[in-house]
Amino acid sequence: MKRVIFTIFTVLVFSAVSYSQDFHGGVLFGVSGTEISGDRLSGPNKAGLYLGGFVNRYFGEKSSLQMELDYIQKGSRKNPDSTSYDSYLLRLSYIEIPVHYRYDFIERASLEVGLSLGVLINSYEEVNTIDGQYGPDFEPFDLSFNFGLFYALTKKMKINVRYSNSILAVRPHSNGQTYKWNRGQYNEVLSFILFYQFN
Numbered sequence: 001m002k003r004v005i006f007t008i009f010t011v012l013v014f015s016a017v018s019y020s021q022d023f024h025g026g027v028l029f030g031v032s033g034t035e036i037s038g039d040r041l042s043g044p045n046k047a048g049l050y051l052g053g054f055v056n057r058y059f060g061e062k063s064s065l066q067m068e069l070d071y072i073q074k075g076s077r078k079n080p081d082s083t084s085y086d087s088y089l090l091r092l093s094y095i096e097i098p099v100h101y102r103y104d105f106i107e108r109a110s111l112e113v114g115l116s117l118g119v120l121i122n123s124y125e126e127v128n129t130i131d132g133q134y135g136p137d138f139e140p141f142d143l144s145f146n147f148g149l150f151y152a153l154t155k156k157m158k159i160n161v162r163y164s165n166s167i168l169a170v171r172p173h174s175n176g177q178t179y180k181w182n183r184g185q186y187n188e189v190l191s192f193i194l195f196y197q198f199n
Contacts, residue, residue: 030193048073118142
């Protein structure tokens with residue numbers, strides 16, 4: 001399934017770029033502060049990498065669509081402190097495909113909103129430095145709602161602040177309980193990303 005998603009995305013992106021010169025592409029890199037909602041740890045308390053590429057196209061004077069193919073590290077962390085010697089670490093690595101609508105509300109800044117589909121490629125969990133699985137399996141996909149703000153530093157370089165939250169639970173609660181909209185654990189991410197556009 002993962003290979004099917006990558007193949008479809010690659011075909012769509014390269015077909016679009018070859019079809020029209022109105023498409024622009026580039027690379028992005030940054031850092032993310034993440035937490036897992038529902039694990040009873042306050043956050044964001046874990047840092048991760050955010051890397052990828054993007055294409056976008058304007059369909060109005062101020063409106064554009066942007067699609068990305070990203071690698072992002074998510075998860076949660078608790079370090080020992082003066083009140084507790086307990087530690088916890090959760091690393092989740094995803095390949096994500098965000099699709100966002102962008103609106104340029106002033107000359108150098110724009111807002112973005114959209115969805116992203118993430119494919120889990122790796123997970124690692126440890127409690128008190130002992131690795132293992134300390135809960136149910138993680139879901140293979142993460143569907144998230146995203147919104148953010150771009151600010152243009154130069155004609156080719158923009159900085160972005162983006163907030164993302166899972167729409168569907170990425171893992172059930174360990175006791176299996178649910179309550180209304182709380183169906184389990186959810187990824188929550190605050191990212192700071194630098195975008196560089198080639199053309």
